[in-house]
Amino acid sequence: MNEAKKMNDLDIRVFVGILATFITLLFAMFIFSVKAENKLSNRLFGAFLIISSIETAGFFIHDFVTMSLSFFMFKNTSYYLLTPVFYLYVCSVCYSDFKLEKKHLWHLLPFIIGNLVMTPRFYLGTREVQEGLLANLIHTRELIFMHISMHVQSIYYYVMSIIVLRRAKNIFFENHSDNVVQTYKWLYQIVIFWIAIFSIALVKNIFKYSDVQSAYFSSSQVVLVFAILLITCWYILKALNNPDLFKGVDSKTKLTKELLEESEDKNENQEIIENLKVFMNEEKPFLNPSLSIRNLAHQMKISPRELSIAINHNLNQHFFDFVNEYRIEMAMNLLTDKSKPKLTVLEILYDVGFNSKSSFNTAFKKHTQLTPTQFRKQHI
Missing domain, CATH: 1.20.1070 (Rhopdopsin 7-helix transmembrane proteins)
Known part of the structure:
Protein backbone atom coordinates (compact mmCIF):
# COMPACT_ATOMS: atom_id res chain seq x y z
CA MET A 1 0.00 0.00 0.00
CA ASN A 242 27.59 9.40 -37.65
CA PRO A 243 29.95 6.69 -36.37
CA ASP A 244 32.97 8.50 -37.88
CA LEU A 245 32.48 11.62 -35.78
CA PHE A 246 35.25 10.86 -33.34
CA LYS A 247 38.25 11.67 -35.49
CA GLY A 248 40.70 14.35 -34.46
CA VAL A 249 43.63 16.18 -35.91
CA ASP A 250 47.24 16.03 -34.91
CA SER A 251 47.87 18.74 -32.30
CA LYS A 252 51.24 19.38 -33.93
CA THR A 253 49.50 20.42 -37.16
CA LYS A 254 50.26 24.08 -37.80
CA LEU A 255 48.14 26.86 -39.20
CA THR A 256 49.09 28.34 -42.57
CA LYS A 257 50.15 31.65 -41.02
CA GLU A 258 52.61 29.72 -38.83
CA LEU A 259 53.94 27.86 -41.88
CA LEU A 260 54.39 31.17 -43.69
CA GLU A 261 56.40 32.58 -40.79
CA GLU A 262 58.74 29.60 -41.03
CA SER A 263 58.95 29.67 -44.81
CA GLU A 264 61.88 31.40 -46.46
CA ASP A 265 60.13 31.66 -49.83
CA LYS A 266 56.83 33.45 -49.38
CA ASN A 267 56.20 34.01 -53.09
CA GLU A 268 53.22 32.39 -54.76
CA ASN A 269 54.04 28.99 -56.19
CA GLN A 270 52.13 29.04 -59.47
CA GLU A 271 53.54 25.70 -60.56
CA ILE A 272 52.06 23.90 -57.53
CA ILE A 273 48.70 25.60 -58.04
CA GLU A 274 48.56 24.69 -61.74
CA ASN A 275 49.58 21.08 -61.04
CA LEU A 276 47.01 20.95 -58.24
CA LYS A 277 44.14 22.04 -60.48
CA VAL A 278 45.11 19.52 -63.15
CA PHE A 279 45.38 16.76 -60.54
CA MET A 280 41.97 17.59 -59.04
CA ASN A 281 40.27 17.51 -62.44
CA GLU A 282 41.97 14.36 -63.74
CA GLU A 283 42.38 12.17 -60.63
CA LYS A 284 39.35 13.44 -58.68
CA PRO A 285 40.81 12.83 -55.17
CA PHE A 286 37.90 14.86 -53.75
CA LEU A 287 35.65 11.78 -54.14
CA ASN A 288 37.25 10.49 -50.94
CA PRO A 289 35.08 11.84 -48.04
CA SER A 290 38.06 11.62 -45.67
CA LEU A 291 40.48 13.50 -47.91
CA SER A 292 43.00 15.55 -45.93
CA ILE A 293 45.72 17.90 -47.07
CA ARG A 294 48.30 15.29 -46.06
CA ASN A 295 46.58 12.63 -48.18
CA LEU A 296 46.45 14.96 -51.18
CA ALA A 297 50.08 16.05 -50.75
CA HIS A 298 51.15 12.40 -50.58
CA GLN A 299 49.26 11.65 -53.81
CA MET A 300 50.84 14.64 -55.56
CA LYS A 301 54.27 13.79 -54.10
CA ILE A 302 54.85 17.23 -52.59
CA SER A 303 55.17 18.37 -48.99
CA PRO A 304 51.99 19.11 -46.98
CA ARG A 305 53.54 22.45 -46.00
CA GLU A 306 53.85 23.61 -49.63
CA LEU A 307 50.36 22.42 -50.48
CA SER A 308 48.85 24.08 -47.41
CA ILE A 309 50.46 27.42 -48.29
CA ALA A 310 49.35 27.08 -51.94
CA ILE A 311 45.69 26.48 -51.05
CA ASN A 312 45.14 28.35 -47.80
CA HIS A 313 47.36 31.34 -48.61
CA ASN A 314 47.93 31.66 -52.37
CA LEU A 315 44.36 30.68 -53.33
CA ASN A 316 43.02 32.31 -50.13
CA GLN A 317 40.72 29.36 -49.44
CA HIS A 318 40.38 26.85 -46.67
CA PHE A 319 41.17 23.34 -47.86
CA PHE A 320 37.60 22.44 -46.82
CA ASP A 321 36.08 25.03 -49.20
CA PHE A 322 38.59 24.26 -51.96
CA VAL A 323 37.69 20.56 -52.03
CA ASN A 324 33.96 21.22 -51.75
CA GLU A 325 34.02 23.44 -54.84
CA TYR A 326 35.10 20.46 -56.96
CA ARG A 327 32.46 18.27 -55.32
CA ILE A 328 29.73 20.83 -55.96
CA GLU A 329 30.79 21.33 -59.60
CA MET A 330 30.54 17.58 -60.14
CA ALA A 331 27.19 17.47 -58.33
CA MET A 332 25.87 20.28 -60.57
CA ASN A 333 26.82 18.26 -63.65
CA LEU A 334 25.09 15.15 -62.31
CA LEU A 335 21.97 17.09 -61.34
CA THR A 336 21.63 18.45 -64.89
CA ASP A 337 22.62 15.23 -66.65
CA LYS A 338 19.52 14.31 -68.70
CA SER A 339 20.81 10.78 -69.17
CA LYS A 340 20.52 10.22 -65.39
CA PRO A 341 17.16 11.76 -64.42
CA LYS A 342 16.45 9.08 -61.81
CA LEU A 343 19.63 9.74 -59.87
CA THR A 344 18.52 11.05 -56.45
CA VAL A 345 20.12 13.93 -54.56
CA LEU A 346 21.16 11.47 -51.83
CA GLU A 347 22.92 9.25 -54.36
CA ILE A 348 24.64 12.25 -55.91
CA LEU A 349 25.99 13.63 -52.64
CA TYR A 350 27.61 10.29 -51.82
CA ASP A 351 28.93 9.94 -55.38
CA VAL A 352 30.76 13.30 -55.22
CA GLY A 353 32.42 12.75 -51.84
CA PHE A 354 30.01 14.06 -49.21
CA ASN A 355 28.82 11.81 -46.40
CA SER A 356 26.19 14.11 -44.88
CA LYS A 357 23.06 15.52 -46.46
CA SER A 358 23.15 18.64 -44.28
CA SER A 359 26.77 19.47 -45.13
CA PHE A 360 26.06 18.86 -48.84
CA ASN A 361 23.04 21.16 -48.82
CA THR A 362 24.97 23.87 -46.95
CA ALA A 363 27.94 23.71 -49.33
CA PHE A 364 25.70 23.60 -52.41
CA LYS A 365 23.66 26.62 -51.36
CA LYS A 366 26.85 28.52 -50.48
CA HIS A 367 28.17 27.88 -53.98
CA THR A 368 24.97 28.36 -56.01
CA GLN A 369 22.53 30.23 -53.68
CA LEU A 370 20.10 27.40 -54.45
CA THR A 371 19.24 24.06 -52.90
CA PRO A 372 20.12 20.97 -55.01
CA THR A 373 16.42 20.40 -55.77
CA GLN A 374 15.88 24.03 -56.82
CA PHE A 375 18.99 23.90 -59.01
CA ARG A 376 17.79 20.74 -60.77
CA LYS A 377 14.35 22.21 -61.45
CA GLN A 378 15.84 25.39 -62.95
CA HIS A 379 18.29 23.56 -65.24
CA ILE A 380 16.28 20.65 -66.57
Whole structure:
Protein backbone atom coordinates (compact mmCIF):
# COMPACT_ATOMS: atom_id res chain seq x y z
CA MET A 1 0.00 0.00 0.00
CA ASN A 2 2.77 2.40 0.96
CA GLU A 3 4.69 1.49 -2.21
CA ALA A 4 1.60 2.20 -4.33
CA LYS A 5 1.13 5.55 -2.61
CA LYS A 6 4.80 6.35 -3.12
CA MET A 7 4.54 5.65 -6.85
CA ASN A 8 1.38 7.80 -7.10
CA ASP A 9 3.25 10.68 -5.49
CA LEU A 10 6.06 10.64 -8.04
CA ASP A 11 5.81 13.71 -10.26
CA ILE A 12 6.97 14.26 -13.81
CA ARG A 13 10.39 15.39 -12.59
CA VAL A 14 11.04 11.99 -11.07
CA PHE A 15 9.82 10.00 -14.08
CA VAL A 16 11.84 12.04 -16.55
CA GLY A 17 14.86 11.86 -14.22
CA ILE A 18 14.67 8.07 -14.11
CA LEU A 19 14.34 7.90 -17.90
CA ALA A 20 17.25 10.30 -18.50
CA THR A 21 19.51 8.44 -16.05
CA PHE A 22 18.68 5.05 -17.56
CA ILE A 23 19.31 6.22 -21.14
CA THR A 24 22.55 7.96 -20.16
CA LEU A 25 23.91 4.87 -18.38
CA LEU A 26 22.87 2.64 -21.28
CA PHE A 27 24.68 4.90 -23.72
CA ALA A 28 27.75 4.99 -21.45
CA MET A 29 27.88 1.18 -21.51
CA PHE A 30 27.67 1.27 -25.30
CA ILE A 31 30.47 3.86 -25.53
CA PHE A 32 32.75 1.78 -23.29
CA SER A 33 32.09 -1.42 -25.26
CA VAL A 34 32.30 -0.11 -28.83
CA LYS A 35 35.57 -0.55 -30.69
CA ALA A 36 37.13 2.69 -31.90
CA GLU A 37 40.46 4.09 -32.98
CA ASN A 38 40.40 6.80 -30.33
CA LYS A 39 39.83 4.71 -27.20
CA LEU A 40 40.76 7.54 -24.82
CA SER A 41 38.09 9.78 -26.32
CA ASN A 42 35.43 7.10 -25.84
CA ARG A 43 36.52 6.44 -22.27
CA LEU A 44 36.39 10.11 -21.37
CA PHE A 45 32.97 10.46 -22.98
CA GLY A 46 31.78 7.35 -21.14
CA ALA A 47 33.10 8.76 -17.84
CA PHE A 48 31.36 12.06 -18.57
CA LEU A 49 28.07 10.23 -19.18
CA ILE A 50 28.38 8.27 -15.93
CA ILE A 51 29.09 11.40 -13.86
CA SER A 52 26.21 13.12 -15.64
CA SER A 53 23.89 10.22 -14.74
CA ILE A 54 24.92 10.53 -11.08
CA GLU A 55 23.86 14.18 -11.19
CA THR A 56 20.58 13.35 -12.93
CA ALA A 57 19.86 10.63 -10.36
CA GLY A 58 19.67 13.41 -7.76
CA PHE A 59 16.24 14.30 -9.14
CA PHE A 60 14.69 11.06 -7.89
CA ILE A 61 17.10 9.05 -5.73
CA HIS A 62 15.72 10.45 -2.47
CA ASP A 63 12.30 9.02 -3.30
CA PHE A 64 13.72 5.50 -3.21
CA VAL A 65 16.88 5.50 -1.10
CA THR A 66 17.60 6.91 2.35
CA MET A 67 21.21 8.10 2.43
CA SER A 68 23.36 9.67 5.09
CA LEU A 69 24.17 13.36 4.92
CA SER A 70 27.87 12.66 4.33
CA PHE A 71 27.12 10.30 1.42
CA PHE A 72 24.65 12.81 -0.01
CA MET A 73 27.28 15.56 0.00
CA PHE A 74 29.95 13.29 -1.47
CA LYS A 75 27.56 12.45 -4.33
CA ASN A 76 27.01 16.16 -4.93
CA THR A 77 30.75 16.88 -5.09
CA SER A 78 31.02 14.50 -8.05
CA TYR A 79 29.91 17.48 -10.14
CA TYR A 80 33.42 18.90 -9.64
CA LEU A 81 34.58 16.12 -12.00
CA LEU A 82 31.94 16.67 -14.67
CA THR A 83 33.23 19.75 -16.51
CA PRO A 84 36.95 18.82 -16.30
CA VAL A 85 36.19 15.44 -17.88
CA PHE A 86 34.07 17.19 -20.52
CA TYR A 87 36.94 19.57 -21.31
CA LEU A 88 39.43 16.70 -21.59
CA TYR A 89 36.96 14.91 -23.87
CA VAL A 90 36.83 17.95 -26.17
CA CYS A 91 40.65 18.02 -26.26
CA SER A 92 40.85 14.30 -27.02
CA VAL A 93 38.42 14.55 -29.94
CA CYS A 94 40.00 17.71 -31.35
CA TYR A 95 43.50 16.24 -31.22
CA SER A 96 43.99 12.58 -32.11
CA ASP A 97 47.41 12.52 -30.42
CA PHE A 98 46.07 13.82 -27.09
CA LYS A 99 47.14 11.74 -24.08
CA LEU A 100 46.40 11.93 -20.37
CA GLU A 101 49.52 12.92 -18.47
CA LYS A 102 50.48 13.67 -14.87
CA LYS A 103 49.98 17.39 -15.51
CA HIS A 104 46.27 16.72 -16.01
CA LEU A 105 45.92 15.65 -12.37
CA TRP A 106 45.50 19.30 -11.40
CA HIS A 107 41.97 19.07 -12.81
CA LEU A 108 41.14 17.02 -9.68
CA LEU A 109 41.96 20.02 -7.46
CA PRO A 110 38.39 21.46 -7.28
CA PHE A 111 37.04 18.01 -6.34
CA ILE A 112 39.66 17.64 -3.61
CA ILE A 113 39.13 21.16 -2.24
CA GLY A 114 35.35 20.73 -2.31
CA ASN A 115 35.57 17.55 -0.25
CA LEU A 116 38.06 19.11 2.18
CA VAL A 117 35.55 21.91 2.81
CA MET A 118 32.89 19.29 3.59
CA THR A 119 35.11 17.20 5.86
CA PRO A 120 34.91 18.98 9.27
CA ARG A 121 31.13 19.17 9.69
CA PHE A 122 29.60 16.95 6.97
CA TYR A 123 31.99 14.00 6.92
CA LEU A 124 33.43 14.03 10.43
CA GLY A 125 30.71 15.93 12.30
CA THR A 126 28.79 14.27 15.10
CA ARG A 127 25.20 13.19 14.67
CA GLU A 128 24.00 16.28 16.54
CA VAL A 129 26.04 18.54 14.27
CA GLN A 130 24.69 16.89 11.12
CA GLU A 131 21.12 17.12 12.38
CA GLY A 132 21.68 20.82 12.97
CA LEU A 133 22.98 21.18 9.42
CA LEU A 134 19.92 19.43 8.00
CA ALA A 135 17.63 21.99 9.66
CA ASN A 136 18.86 24.71 7.29
CA LEU A 137 20.97 22.79 4.76
CA ILE A 138 20.92 25.12 1.74
CA HIS A 139 22.10 28.08 3.81
CA THR A 140 25.14 26.35 5.32
CA ARG A 141 28.43 27.98 4.35
CA GLU A 142 29.65 24.68 2.84
CA LEU A 143 26.69 24.35 0.48
CA ILE A 144 26.88 28.00 -0.55
CA PHE A 145 30.60 27.56 -1.25
CA MET A 146 29.87 24.41 -3.26
CA HIS A 147 27.28 26.08 -5.47
CA ILE A 148 29.39 29.18 -6.14
CA SER A 149 32.61 27.25 -6.80
CA MET A 150 30.85 24.75 -9.09
CA HIS A 151 29.34 27.52 -11.17
CA VAL A 152 32.66 29.37 -11.44
CA GLN A 153 34.39 26.10 -12.38
CA SER A 154 31.77 25.34 -15.04
CA ILE A 155 32.18 28.77 -16.64
CA TYR A 156 35.97 28.30 -16.70
CA TYR A 157 35.85 24.88 -18.38
CA TYR A 158 33.18 25.81 -20.92
CA VAL A 159 35.23 28.88 -21.89
CA MET A 160 38.35 26.70 -22.17
CA SER A 161 36.43 24.22 -24.34
CA ILE A 162 35.40 27.03 -26.70
CA ILE A 163 39.01 28.27 -26.85
CA VAL A 164 40.21 24.77 -27.79
CA LEU A 165 37.52 24.57 -30.48
CA ARG A 166 38.41 28.00 -31.88
CA ARG A 167 42.05 26.93 -32.12
CA ALA A 168 41.13 23.61 -33.72
CA LYS A 169 38.58 25.13 -36.13
CA ASN A 170 41.11 26.64 -38.53
CA ILE A 171 43.25 23.51 -38.38
CA PHE A 172 40.20 21.38 -39.26
CA PHE A 173 39.15 23.62 -42.16
CA GLU A 174 42.67 24.19 -43.49
CA ASN A 175 43.65 20.51 -43.49
CA HIS A 176 40.53 18.36 -43.87
CA SER A 177 37.50 17.93 -46.08
CA ASP A 178 33.88 17.16 -45.15
CA ASN A 179 34.24 13.95 -43.13
CA VAL A 180 36.57 15.18 -40.38
CA VAL A 181 35.14 18.71 -40.29
CA GLN A 182 31.88 17.17 -39.05
CA THR A 183 33.77 16.40 -35.83
CA TYR A 184 34.27 20.10 -35.18
CA LYS A 185 30.59 20.84 -35.80
CA TRP A 186 29.54 18.02 -33.45
CA LEU A 187 31.80 19.30 -30.68
CA TYR A 188 30.67 22.89 -31.12
CA GLN A 189 27.00 21.86 -30.91
CA ILE A 190 27.48 19.72 -27.82
CA VAL A 191 29.41 22.49 -26.04
CA ILE A 192 26.64 25.00 -26.82
CA PHE A 193 23.96 22.57 -25.62
CA TRP A 194 25.74 21.95 -22.32
CA ILE A 195 26.25 25.67 -21.81
CA ALA A 196 22.47 26.02 -22.25
CA ILE A 197 21.88 23.29 -19.65
CA PHE A 198 24.34 24.97 -17.28
CA SER A 199 22.42 28.24 -17.72
CA ILE A 200 19.17 26.49 -16.77
CA ALA A 201 20.88 24.96 -13.72
CA LEU A 202 22.18 28.41 -12.74
CA VAL A 203 18.68 29.87 -12.93
CA LYS A 204 17.38 26.92 -10.90
CA ASN A 205 19.88 27.60 -8.12
CA ILE A 206 19.05 31.32 -8.15
CA PHE A 207 15.44 30.36 -7.50
CA LYS A 208 16.66 27.94 -4.83
CA TYR A 209 18.08 30.80 -2.78
CA SER A 210 15.46 33.42 -3.62
CA ASP A 211 12.14 34.26 -2.02
CA VAL A 212 10.23 32.80 -4.99
CA GLN A 213 11.69 29.32 -4.45
CA SER A 214 8.37 27.54 -4.01
CA ALA A 215 6.85 29.15 -7.09
CA TYR A 216 9.62 28.61 -9.66
CA PHE A 217 12.24 26.25 -8.23
CA SER A 218 10.24 23.07 -8.91
CA SER A 219 9.38 24.20 -12.45
CA SER A 220 13.03 24.96 -13.22
CA GLN A 221 13.95 21.45 -12.05
CA VAL A 222 11.44 19.97 -14.52
CA VAL A 223 12.84 22.12 -17.36
CA LEU A 224 16.40 21.11 -16.45
CA VAL A 225 15.74 17.36 -16.34
CA PHE A 226 13.81 17.57 -19.63
CA ALA A 227 16.75 19.41 -21.22
CA ILE A 228 19.16 16.72 -20.03
CA LEU A 229 16.92 14.00 -21.45
CA LEU A 230 16.65 15.77 -24.81
CA ILE A 231 20.39 16.36 -25.17
CA THR A 232 21.10 12.74 -24.20
CA CYS A 233 18.73 11.48 -26.89
CA TRP A 234 20.22 13.96 -29.37
CA TYR A 235 23.82 12.86 -29.03
CA ILE A 236 22.84 9.20 -29.00
CA LEU A 237 21.11 9.64 -32.37
CA LYS A 238 23.97 11.82 -33.62
CA ALA A 239 26.61 9.27 -32.66
CA LEU A 240 24.68 6.32 -34.08
CA ASN A 241 24.01 8.11 -37.39
CA ASN A 242 27.59 9.40 -37.65
CA PRO A 243 29.95 6.69 -36.37
CA ASP A 244 32.97 8.50 -37.88
CA LEU A 245 32.48 11.62 -35.78
CA PHE A 246 35.25 10.86 -33.34
CA LYS A 247 38.25 11.67 -35.49
CA GLY A 248 40.70 14.35 -34.46
CA VAL A 249 43.63 16.18 -35.91
CA ASP A 250 47.24 16.03 -34.91
CA SER A 251 47.87 18.74 -32.30
CA LYS A 252 51.24 19.38 -33.93
CA THR A 253 49.50 20.42 -37.16
CA LYS A 254 50.26 24.08 -37.80
CA LEU A 255 48.14 26.86 -39.20
CA THR A 256 49.09 28.34 -42.57
CA LYS A 257 50.15 31.65 -41.02
CA GLU A 258 52.61 29.72 -38.83
CA LEU A 259 53.94 27.86 -41.88
CA LEU A 260 54.39 31.17 -43.69
CA GLU A 261 56.40 32.58 -40.79
CA GLU A 262 58.74 29.60 -41.03
CA SER A 263 58.95 29.67 -44.81
CA GLU A 264 61.88 31.40 -46.46
CA ASP A 265 60.13 31.66 -49.83
CA LYS A 266 56.83 33.45 -49.38
CA ASN A 267 56.20 34.01 -53.09
CA GLU A 268 53.22 32.39 -54.76
CA ASN A 269 54.04 28.99 -56.19
CA GLN A 270 52.13 29.04 -59.47
CA GLU A 271 53.54 25.70 -60.56
CA ILE A 272 52.06 23.90 -57.53
CA ILE A 273 48.70 25.60 -58.04
CA GLU A 274 48.56 24.69 -61.74
CA ASN A 275 49.58 21.08 -61.04
CA LEU A 276 47.01 20.95 -58.24
CA LYS A 277 44.14 22.04 -60.48
CA VAL A 278 45.11 19.52 -63.15
CA PHE A 279 45.38 16.76 -60.54
CA MET A 280 41.97 17.59 -59.04
CA ASN A 281 40.27 17.51 -62.44
CA GLU A 282 41.97 14.36 -63.74
CA GLU A 283 42.38 12.17 -60.63
CA LYS A 284 39.35 13.44 -58.68
CA PRO A 285 40.81 12.83 -55.17
CA PHE A 286 37.90 14.86 -53.75
CA LEU A 287 35.65 11.78 -54.14
CA ASN A 288 37.25 10.49 -50.94
CA PRO A 289 35.08 11.84 -48.04
CA SER A 290 38.06 11.62 -45.67
CA LEU A 291 40.48 13.50 -47.91
CA SER A 292 43.00 15.55 -45.93
CA ILE A 293 45.72 17.90 -47.07
CA ARG A 294 48.30 15.29 -46.06
CA ASN A 295 46.58 12.63 -48.18
CA LEU A 296 46.45 14.96 -51.18
CA ALA A 297 50.08 16.05 -50.75
CA HIS A 298 51.15 12.40 -50.58
CA GLN A 299 49.26 11.65 -53.81
CA MET A 300 50.84 14.64 -55.56
CA LYS A 301 54.27 13.79 -54.10
CA ILE A 302 54.85 17.23 -52.59
CA SER A 303 55.17 18.37 -48.99
CA PRO A 304 51.99 19.11 -46.98
CA ARG A 305 53.54 22.45 -46.00
CA GLU A 306 53.85 23.61 -49.63
CA LEU A 307 50.36 22.42 -50.48
CA SER A 308 48.85 24.08 -47.41
CA ILE A 309 50.46 27.42 -48.29
CA ALA A 310 49.35 27.08 -51.94
CA ILE A 311 45.69 26.48 -51.05
CA ASN A 312 45.14 28.35 -47.80
CA HIS A 313 47.36 31.34 -48.61
CA ASN A 314 47.93 31.66 -52.37
CA LEU A 315 44.36 30.68 -53.33
CA ASN A 316 43.02 32.31 -50.13
CA GLN A 317 40.72 29.36 -49.44
CA HIS A 318 40.38 26.85 -46.67
CA PHE A 319 41.17 23.34 -47.86
CA PHE A 320 37.60 22.44 -46.82
CA ASP A 321 36.08 25.03 -49.20
CA PHE A 322 38.59 24.26 -51.96
CA VAL A 323 37.69 20.56 -52.03
CA ASN A 324 33.96 21.22 -51.75
CA GLU A 325 34.02 23.44 -54.84
CA TYR A 326 35.10 20.46 -56.96
CA ARG A 327 32.46 18.27 -55.32
CA ILE A 328 29.73 20.83 -55.96
CA GLU A 329 30.79 21.33 -59.60
CA MET A 330 30.54 17.58 -60.14
CA ALA A 331 27.19 17.47 -58.33
CA MET A 332 25.87 20.28 -60.57
CA ASN A 333 26.82 18.26 -63.65
CA LEU A 334 25.09 15.15 -62.31
CA LEU A 335 21.97 17.09 -61.34
CA THR A 336 21.63 18.45 -64.89
CA ASP A 337 22.62 15.23 -66.65
CA LYS A 338 19.52 14.31 -68.70
CA SER A 339 20.81 10.78 -69.17
CA LYS A 340 20.52 10.22 -65.39
CA PRO A 341 17.16 11.76 -64.42
CA LYS A 342 16.45 9.08 -61.81
CA LEU A 343 19.63 9.74 -59.87
CA THR A 344 18.52 11.05 -56.45
CA VAL A 345 20.12 13.93 -54.56
CA LEU A 346 21.16 11.47 -51.83
CA GLU A 347 22.92 9.25 -54.36
CA ILE A 348 24.64 12.25 -55.91
CA LEU A 349 25.99 13.63 -52.64
CA TYR A 350 27.61 10.29 -51.82
CA ASP A 351 28.93 9.94 -55.38
CA VAL A 352 30.76 13.30 -55.22
CA GLY A 353 32.42 12.75 -51.84
CA PHE A 354 30.01 14.06 -49.21
CA ASN A 355 28.82 11.81 -46.40
CA SER A 356 26.19 14.11 -44.88
CA LYS A 357 23.06 15.52 -46.46
CA SER A 358 23.15 18.64 -44.28
CA SER A 359 26.77 19.47 -45.13
CA PHE A 360 26.06 18.86 -48.84
CA ASN A 361 23.04 21.16 -48.82
CA THR A 362 24.97 23.87 -46.95
CA ALA A 363 27.94 23.71 -49.33
CA PHE A 364 25.70 23.60 -52.41
CA LYS A 365 23.66 26.62 -51.36
CA LYS A 366 26.85 28.52 -50.48
CA HIS A 367 28.17 27.88 -53.98
CA THR A 368 24.97 28.36 -56.01
CA GLN A 369 22.53 30.23 -53.68
CA LEU A 370 20.10 27.40 -54.45
CA THR A 371 19.24 24.06 -52.90
CA PRO A 372 20.12 20.97 -55.01
CA THR A 373 16.42 20.40 -55.77
CA GLN A 374 15.88 24.03 -56.82
CA PHE A 375 18.99 23.90 -59.01
CA ARG A 376 17.79 20.74 -60.77
CA LYS A 377 14.35 22.21 -61.45
CA GLN A 378 15.84 25.39 -62.95
CA HIS A 379 18.29 23.56 -65.24
CA ILE A 380 16.28 20.65 -66.57
